Amino acid sequence: MAEVRLEHLRKTYGKVVAVDDVSLAIDDGQFLVLLGPSGCGKTTVLRAVAGLEELARGRIQIGARDVTRLAPGRRRIAMVFQSYAVFPHLRVYDNIVFGLRMARVPAAEQRRRADEAAELLQIRDLLDRYPAQLSGGQRQRVAVARAIVMRPDLLLMDEPLSNLDALLRLHMRTELKRIHRELRVTTIYVTHDQVEALSLGERIAVMQSGRIVQDDTPARVYDAPANRFVGSFIGSPPMNFLEGRLGARDGRAALSVSGQFLAVSVEAAAALAAAGDGAVLAGIRPEHITASLGPEPEALEAAAVAIEPLGAQTLLTAAVGAQVVKVIVPADFRAEPGQPVWLRVDGARVRFMDARTGGVIPLPGSR
Ligand SMILES: Nc1ncnc2c1ncn2[C@@H]1O[C@H](COP(=O)(O)OP(=O)(O)OP(=O)(O)O)[C@@H](O)[C@H]1O
Ligand SMILES: [Mg+2]
Missing domain, CATH: 3.40.50.300 (P-loop containing nucleotide triphosphate hydrolases)
Known part of the structure; x- marks a missing residue:
């Protein structure tokens, strides 16, 4: 050895x-x-x-x-x-x-x-x-x-x-x-x-x-x-990448994603602003999104595209505007294709990347 x-x-x-x-x-x-x-x-x-x-x-x-x-x-x-x-x-x-x-x-x-x-x-x-x-x-x-x-x-x-x-x-x-x-x-x-x-x-x-x-x-x-x-490459389904642009909503930092808003912490907003021209990818694992059939505060409105039961859990494919997102939902989750769904993203788990290079944008306190 x-x-x-x-x-x-x-x-x-x-x-x-x-x-x-x-x-x-x-x-x-x-x-x-x-x-x-x-x-x-x-x-x-x-x-x-x-x-x-x-x-x-x-x-x-x-x-x-x-x-x-x-x-x-x-x-x-x-x-x-x-x-x-x-x-x-x-x-x-x-x-x-x-x-x-x-x-x-x-x-x-x-x-x-x-x-x-x-x-x-x-x-x-x-x-x-x-x-x-x-x-x-x-x-x-x-x-x-x-x-x-x-x-x-x-x-x-x-x-x-x-x-x-x-x-x-x-x-x-x-x-x-x-x-x-x-x-x-x-x-x-x-x-x-x-x-x-x-x-x-x-x-x-x-x-x-x-x-x-x-x-x-x-x-x-x-x-x-x-x-x-x-x-x-790692994770099945893989990480989702939502394209967005750094902006503000009601005076708070947010990422504009297909015409909607994803809240961003003050620290993250500062790091994203410093990193480039504001065009970023929000990398989100499918298990860090919760889906519901009714409106939720801070949720992205999407349309169900496909529902695939996988036994222990179900895979929901949804469209946020033109961007497709995969979400792991409970096995008993039901939705028809075309039906509106609301997606809440666990903000603390989002990994931001430079939209141009794909390289991660480190946030303060992480690497
Ligand atoms: N003897 C060789 N002559 C020319 N090119 C080679 C030779 N051996 C490997 N390569 C090239 O080198 C690169 C790396 O090959 P390698 O076999 O190390 O890949 P790998 O990661 O092991 O792929 P796999 O998962 O398919 O086994 C490839 O582009 C391959 O085409
Ligand atoms: Mg090999």
């Missing part, structure tokens, strides 16, 4: 900049999730850390060692690939100890570590089988077992659950959390699934186009996205 520092990593393929100035510091034993859409450079970062990609720039430090120029085999890293990459011609046991054999670890020690890992991953009954005789989830466990028997300083996982069906994913997610709690191996876990990131990560680094745009706790990434991209 070790702390890990990635400094200014850059990777290019011809003219394509796959990874652009990525820096991360991961604490000893921490579980860091690298989250971002397809093609943003997640796998490239992981492969660079593993030593499988040559960097144009940057430095990688694991514990006290600068491994930037070390061969993959000397970095004390283990990697779990999306495709599992278990050997089909080897039994589970031989798959698990494969790396240990390569490293000429004594046979008794191989046995001991394999037993320990098999116990942890609950695959003790499968050690004599071939991979073809396993389910996807079991194969995935074998891949994880094979990585952890190496006692790596750093564990890298690239979308390890993406080949599993939804239920199995959920189960393995819980399992990975438990395994990490027991082993406390420093881990970088790559995914494009924001739910997986929120549930597994002790920290989340959000990537976009080769860069890290936010590096924070899951709660902060969700509640306080650094920009519009993060707000819309």
